[in-house]
Amino acid sequence: MLNSLNRLRKFRNASLGNLKLGNFKLLRGWTIQSKMQALLLGVSLGSVVVVSGIGWYQTQATLRNKIAEQLAGISSSKAEQFESYFENLNNQVGMLAAESNVVKAMVDLNGSFRNLERSFIPAEWDTALDTYYTEQFFPRLKTNLAPQEVTPSVYRPTGQAARYLQYHYIASNPNPVGEKNKLLDAGDGSNYTKAHAKYQKFFAGIIQKFGYYDLFLINPKTGDIVYSYFKETDFATNQLQGFYAQSSLTDLVQAVQSNPIQGNIQVADFKPYRPSYNAPAAFLATPIYSGSNMIGILAVQIPIEKIDRAISRSNNWEGSGLQKTGEVYLVGPDSLMRSTSRFWVEDPKKYQNVVRYTGTDPTTLQLMEKFNTTIGLQKINSTAAQAALAGKQGLIVDRNYRGAEVLSSYAPLKLNGLNWAILAEMEVGEAYRPLYTLQVILLMAAVLFLLGTAFLAAIAAKIFTSPLRRLTDSARRLSAGELDVEVDVKSQDEFGELATEFKEVANKLRQTEEQLETKKQENDILLHNILPSAIVDRRNEGELVIADSLKQVTILNAHVAGIAELSKQMSPVEVTEMLTRLFDEFDQAAEHFGVERQNTLSTDYVAVCGLTQIRFDHSKRTVDFALAMLDIIQRRENGRRNFALGLRISIHAGPITAGVVGTQKIAYSIWGETVYLASRLQSKTELNYILLTQNVYERVADSYTFMQNPSVNIENLGNVETWTLVTAQKLMRSQVDLVQSSFEKVKPISGKAAELFYNRLFELAPSFRPMFKGNMKPQEGKLMATLAIAVEGLRQPEKIIPAVQKLGRDHAGYGVKAEYYDTVGEALLWALAQGLGEEFTTPVRKAWEEAYTFLSEIMKEAAAEVELEKIGV
DSSP: OHHHHHHHHHHHHHHHHHHHHHHHHHHHTOHHHHHHHHHHHHHHHHHHHHHHHHHHHHHHHHHHHHHHHHHHHHHHHHHHHHHHHHHHHHHHHHHHHHOHHHHHHHHHHHHHHHHGGGOOOOHHHHHHHHHHIIIIIHHHHHTTSOSSOOOGGGTSOOSHHHHHHHIIIIISOOSOTTOGGGOOOOSSOOHHHHHHHHHHHHHHHHHHHHOOSEEEEEOTTTOBEEEESSOOTTTTOBTTSSGGGGSHHHHHHHHHHHSOOTTOOEEEEEEEEGGGTTEEEEEEEEEEEETTEEEEEEEEEOOHHHHHHHHHTTTOTGGGTOTTTOEEEEEOTTSBBSSOOHHHHHOHHHHHHHHHTTTOOHHHHHHHHHHTOOTTTSBOOOHHHHHHHTTOOEEEEEEOTTSOEEEEEEEEEEETTEEEEEEEEEEHHHHTHHHHHHHHHHHHHHHHHHHHHHHHHHHHHHHTTHHHHHHHHHHHHHHTTOTTOOOOOOOSSHHHHHHHHHHHHHHHHHHHHHHHHHHHHHHHHHHHHHSOHHHHHHHHTTOOOOEEEEEEEEEEEEEEESHHHHHHHSOHHHHHHHHHHHHHHHHHHHHHHTOEEEOOSSSOEEEEESSSSOOTTHHHHHHHHHHHHHHHHHHHTTTSBSBOOEEEEEEEEEEEEEEEEOSSSOEEEEESHHHHHHHHHGGGSOTTEEEEEHHHHHHHTTTSEEEEOOOEEETTTEEEOEEEEEESOOOOHHHHHHHHHHHHHHGGGHHHHHHHHHHHHHHHOGGGGGGSOSOSHHHHHHHHHHHHHHHHGGGSHHHHHHHHHHHHHHHHHTTOOTTHHHHHHHHHHHHHHHHHGGGSOHHHHHHHHHHHHHHHHHHHHHHHHHHHHHTTO
């Protein structure tokens, strides 16, 4: 092995020297390789530049054409959609004008309107109208007007019919502004009101179906608005006289009067409309004919929402191909928008901040916010918009109304004589983003290609030195302690021979290391069997002398009784195997409860809780472990042959001293008065019982039932107070109270209760009947007397435990087995339920179940002692 290591060192030193010499030679011989590498890189770079340039210019031209076609297609598609909407709107108005109900409504409402011209108007009606205009209409109107003064007199109606109807349907209408249409019957009894109540619901259906902002019926001769659906301040006024003579609706009425052809549709472009609080409004109108006579004009106020929906496809801009910055909008001959801007819909605040810096005045911004639209408010002065209004169409890069550089596709839009323009725009940055992306991709591809070429050129120079580098690296790792290192050199030259020799050295070192690791694991297992794990860890950390003084632990000393008798009937192998299984189960239970076993030379089982790990409940854990040991020994071995094993367990708590003793044969030992007392008490313990000292009793008295024993004299220590754990159960005071109080109610019917008990017992287990001879009355009396004593003693169970134990032994002598107690308990609970009736509640039943279990367990444990005595344990 030493020779191999010496060869390894020589190999490593020689390898490093050869590597340095090789690097030096390579550096001197790289001139030609450097030229070849430079030539390869130059050719590659030239190819990349030529190919990328051609691809860039061709793709740029293709994408520009595609984007132009896309915007032109969107503009054309939106124009067709809007034209289709306007055509449908014309058809709707035309069909409505020819509808018989509309004709009747025009006749009835116009006739009754004329009759109202002769109505008397009380002064208080005019006062109410003045109040409405002063308090409701003018304050709202002023907020949407320029600072000029509003003259109230020009707005108030002057005609008799107008004053009459505006009083009943506006001023005295109990519905708030914006909901005046909800009044069907003004309650004045006039013919107009009767006709209004008849037709208002009809027109409500039309408004709801087609979404008009408002609908009007107008006298074609006088210009009187004899009906409006929403009852704004233009209701019942004359469009040809007074202040409203300057409105777009008046222009529309005059256009229809001048061209009263049936079915001809006239349009009034958007203008601020005072009855709608100066909001932009556009109208459509057509004459109403009855036969060959023109009897009226039907006008509708075009809903802004319908125009926006026709242009934006319900705000689905990205689905229309407009991406993040594209939009389509309409422009009128006054260079104002005729549709709502996409960017206003998406973020009004951001929109205001942007257009404020492009020249939009604050007053206009306020109106946009109040009307929630840019229609008739946003000025469009772009070159593309002016060209479209001039009847041209095309595609240019322009600066739009938001100051952004856009690619704009523009075209004129002719609708019913309206001279509008439609523009489809997208910011240049987004429109040409594919070009920028392509530019980045081409640049990255060129860089990656050049890097790849350089990498491939460098690989050739490394091929020769690769085996030597791998061997050197393997030697370095082996010297650092990595014994599982592998050398992957497959050449058949000197490097291959050196790699073979290196592998042999590495394999021998690895085998030696594996043998040492196996020995170490065996030593660790042996050491853990001798010492606790915590002590092993301390020794491994270098602590040579281990000695601890522990202030409080709990020690269990258990003696396995019956082994001598067992050895007479079984072979040593069988006894050993049985004790191994038994102690393995003890060890598993000890680990579960956190108790540590101590090595002993006999069959005694000594365990400590709180030795190497602090346990605040070490006494209770130890008692629980002792109960588990009793359960194990009674459950596992008893009854297999004509013998049995038993346990005598003593438990004491106090301070101890512990330490690792010995050098050749080491052991972790404990000593002190606590250890001495626990070992001496074990011989004083009854078979299959647990004996505790006062230190332990005080810690666990509330968890179990104990019986105090006479003082035990321990050599050198004197008298020691001890307690015997009778049962793991502990009756609660509330349960004892329930049992005693309910039994008081049973006493008056004790004879009946006892009779019920035995009848039920024999019904459940007919085999029990032969155990009772003769008349049952004396037996029934004994039962109730015994039960009375047991119930009375539940408050101080330690006083009745000896009597209960004796009763258990006596019953064992009568042939009563442990499994009989469940049947007896069932019969007892049934009898109590019959005797107490409704007073045998669930808590009472639970209390009796606990009390019976408590007493029966004591009796069964005492009976088990008899069985052990019979087989000599």
